[in-house]
Amino acid sequence: MPVPKSYEPTAVSRAVVEVVVALEKVEGVRLSDKADADAKSEYKLAVSMSEKKRVPGELTLNFTLDLTCQPQIAKLTIVGTVRLGGQEEEVAELITPGEERTPPKVVELIYERTYGLLYVLAGGLKVPLPKPNLLKKRNMSA
């Protein structure tokens, strides 16, 4: 059994995990004049995250979501930070990749909370709308 890093008093930890997403940049580009909102397409999502700040009971991450429409007719970019507040194990659970093709919970949460904005952005650009529900890792071997 691993030696715990510390024994945190209950008063400094929260009862519920807190996830706060703050956006710094939102960008949408229509890459082709032939783009059609009804065209059959799929979006590829490139996620990049890095640790910004870690204090007891809190982890702040920088993130960049790059949604590229395949075929390449649109690109949507969201840059921001996500603050995860909770006990160490709870925060660790959020950033741990899920089984098989499931992304870490934090990626799902960011996508979920920014989806409305992506939808409006794609609608305004008259490009295909990104799908809302699940976000699965691309199986490269398939």
Add this chain to the structure above:
Amino acid sequence: MIPLSKQKPAALSPEPKHAPEPETGEKKKPVPTIQGGVRMVSGMVWFSSLADVKAYIQGLLDMYRFENEKATEFVAAMYRALAEQGSHAKNANSWTKVGSILVNSDDPDRGKMEAALQLLTDMKPLVARTEEALTNFTRLEDISARPDSAFVLCLRYGLPERLIVEENARTEKFSLTDEYVTV
């Protein structure tokens, strides 16, 4: 500071939850009550840098100062309210010991004020010793800790008492680069 009457009901309720007064004679003015307070915790908190330790102690100090001020205002308001009512102590000792707990059912307002005064007495050294810890923090910064060191701050009844330096203990910084598809 927010006046007592304007503070949130959860923290400070201007209407004491007493049994209703009988409708005879002059109405008794409400006496404020205090709720909450600081949980003086004991435990160990892990940090990846000394700057974070300092920020944490500063946070503790801010909280203790706020609570101290709140208790001071409460006691002052109690004094004023009791003076306006012309209340006098019914009994020099209105406390009864039941097991390990002192019970006061004779003079609740004065009982609350006595308890608040005791809280205030407890709070003052807490503020002073946390201030001292922060003032002397520059000496802690002289500790020759390796860049990969982590720090464990030990709190005892809310006071920062010990700092443990762990070398090679800092966890890797989280980063993720991956590709997904929306479905």
